[in-house]
Amino acid sequence: MKKTALITGATSGIGRATAHEFAKQGIKLVLCGRRQQRLDSVQKALSRETDVHTLNFDVRDKNATFNAIGSLPDAFKNIDILINNAGNAHGLDPIETGSTDDWDAMIDINVKGLLYVSKVIIPSMTERKSGHIINIGSSAGKELYPKGNVYCASKHAVLAITEGMRIDLNPYGIKVSAINPGLVETEFSQVRFKGDSAANNVYKGYKPLQPEDIAEVIHFAISRPAHVNIADVLMFCTAQGSSTIVKKEN
Ligand code: NDP
Ligand code: 8X3
Numbered sequence: 001m002k003k004t005a006l007i008t009g010a011t012s013g014i015g016r017a018t019a020h021e022f023a024k025q026g027i028k029l030v031l032c033g034r035r036q037q038r039l040d041s042v043q044k045a046l047s048r049e050t051d052v053h054t055l056n057f058d059v060r061d062k063n064a065t066f067n068a069i070g071s072l073p074d075a076f077k078n079i080d081i082l083i084n085n086a087g088n089a090h091g092l093d094p095i096e097t098g099s100t101d102d103w104d105a106m107i108d109i110n111v112k113g114l115l116y117v118s119k120v121i122i123p124s125m126t127e128r129k130s131g132h133i134i135n136i137g138s139s140a141g142k143e144l145y146p147k148g149n150v151y152c153a154s155k156h157a158v159l160a161i162t163e164g165m166r167i168d169l170n171p172y173g174i175k176v177s178a179i180n181p182g183l184v185e186t187e188f189s190q191v192r193f194k195g196d197s198a199a200n201n202v203y204k205g206y207k208p209l210q211p212e213d214i215a216e217v218i219h220f221a222i223s224r225p226a227h228v229n230i231a232d233v234l235m236f237c238t239a240q241g242s243s244t245i246v247k248k249e250n
Contacts, residue, residue, distance in 0.1 A: 002050075005222075006030040006069070006079045008059060008117055009086030011038035013186030014136060017211035018083055021219045023049040030076050032068070032086070032117075034058055051075070059086050059113025060105075069120040078128065079121050081222050084114045084158075085136040089151040089192040103150045110154035114161065126172045132222055133169075135162045136214075137180040139234060145243040151192075155180075159232075166231065175229040177221050182236040183246070184209040205248030206239035 005022050009015035011033030019031055023046040032055045033039055039054040046052050053076045057068040087110040090102035114135060125131030140148055141155030159178055166176035185208045189199040214235065221230040239247045 002026060002028050003080040004028040004030065004076055004078060005081035005083060006032065006117075006121065007083040007085060008032045008113075010042060011035045013188060014181070014184060014211045014214045015083065015085040016042055017215035018085065018218050019046060021212070021215040022081075023052075025219065025223075026050050027081070028076065029053070030055060030072065030079065032057065032059075059117060060108040062112075062116050065113070065116040066120050069117065078124055080131055082118065082121050082125075082131070082133045083136070083218065084117060084133065086113060086117075087136065087154075087158075088188060091194075092147045092151075092192060092198075094147055095149045098150060106150050106154045107157075110151075111157045111161070114158060118165070122169070122174075125174050126169070129172050130174065131172075132175040132177070133165060134177045134179060134218055134221060135159075135165075137162065137178045139180055139182040139236065139243055141178075141180055142234060143243045148243070162232075166229075177230050178232045179214060179218055179221065180232070180234045181209055181214050182234075182240045182243070184211060184214060186211055205250070206246055207237060208239075209235060209237045 005027050007015050007019055010019045010031035019029055019042055022029060028051045030053050031039060031042055034056060036056050039056060043052045043054050055068045057064040059065055090105045091099055135158050137158040138155040140152045141159040144152045162176055162178040169176060185203045189202040193199040217233060
């Protein structure tokens with residue numbers, strides 16, 4: 001039987017590339033995001049390859065998240081694979097001048113949003129004693145960098161939650177993985193810098209990871225045999241040595 005995957009943040013970047021990768025493999029898709037036009041266009045692009053259902057909700061809104069996922073039609077409601085990908089950075093400021101609105105956004109989306117989505121889906125996995133949850137963490141979840149403070153904290157939390165899930169869901173045979181990329185060329189920096197031109201320089205002078213690179217590794221993780229769980233992956237582009245070391249051409 002075809003597996004069903006729910007991907008948050010499927011309107012852009014890593015989530016959208018993962019939707020394309022999964023569609024190639026015939027995996028049924030529940031694609032989530034807030035931008036309806038994007039959801040419609042991804043659905044249109046992939047419907048020839050697989051069955052696609054879209055859900056428009058903001059992961060910060062607990063009730064909207066519960067209602068949207070709770071409304072899934074029978075054909076899509078048994079989620080086998082959950083990709084907790086929705087997330088972003090807001091601002092790059094030292095702790096003493098950081099904006100509390102930015103802090104709220106990162107904690108609410110990257111941490112609480114991931115928990116809300118998981119909260120609705122986990123019961124159907126524990127009931128069926130199967131499932132795979134992949135949380136998209138970051139190299140920022142393993143290593144701090146200057147001005148990364150709250151974004152890094154949110155991704156450290158994602159890694160702690162991933163380990164906690166793996167321990168608590170162990171009796172049910174549910175796989176839990178974290179995929180942690182370094183610099184990936186997506187809309188991430190446009191969001192972080194709020195459209196400021198600083199975003200344009202982030203991926204210049206070297207070849208960053210592409211969203212498809214992450215999607216391939218996510219697909220590798222979900223396609224291992226039943227006894228294998230890829231628990232944690234750290235991915236950098238070749239030019240990146242650490243969060244603060246990137247070899248750039250002049
Ligand atoms: P993008 O900005 O390209 O994609 C972010 C996705 O998250 C969009 O589809 C967006 O959809 C969705 N999203 C954002 N906020 C919300 C919200 N409040 N409710 C619902 N959906 C939301 O960035 P990436 O693809 O790069 O980011 C995906 C994940 O990868 C994030 O968790 C990020 O932290 C992580 N990551 C990114 C790296 C990078 O360098 N790019 C490196 C390491 C990790 P919409 O706006 O339609 O709601
Ligand atoms: C995104 C990678 O280095 O911009 O999580 O934090 S970084």
